[in-house]
Amino acid sequence: xxxxxxxxxxxxxxxxxxxxxEAERAEAEQHLRDCAYCRRRYRFEVELRRFVRQSVExxxxxALKQRLASLRIPL
Ligand SMILES: [Zn+2]
Numbered sequence: 001x002x003x004x005x006x007x008x009x010x011x012x013x014x015x016x017x018x019x020x021x022e023a024e025r026a027e028a029e030q031h032l033r034d035c036a037y038c039r040r041r042y043r044f045e046v047e048l049r050r051f052v053r054q055s056v057e058x059x060x061x062x063a064l065k066q067r068l069a070s071l072r073i074p075l
Contacts, residue, residue, distance in 0.1 A: 003031040008038045016045055 003011065011028040014020050020028060032039050 003027045005035060005038055012042060012045060
């Protein structure tokens with residue numbers, strides 16, 4: 001299988017989800033090594049996912065801390 005940019009784009013999400021079989025992953029990795037365009041897209045997706053994960057996790061914890069703190073302070 002030869003992975004072109006279109007195919008690579010298709011593989012990118014399952015690749016990030018670790019949903020590809022070994023052969024597909026190898027093909028995707030090879031294309032990412034050879035193609036600066038897809039490598040940029042890949043890095044963007046990685047950053048995006050990190051950002052999304054953080055924005056899901058981080059607003060919760062200060063709010064939760066504040067709630068816990070307010071429970072501790074006697075009125
Ligand atoms: Zn490409």
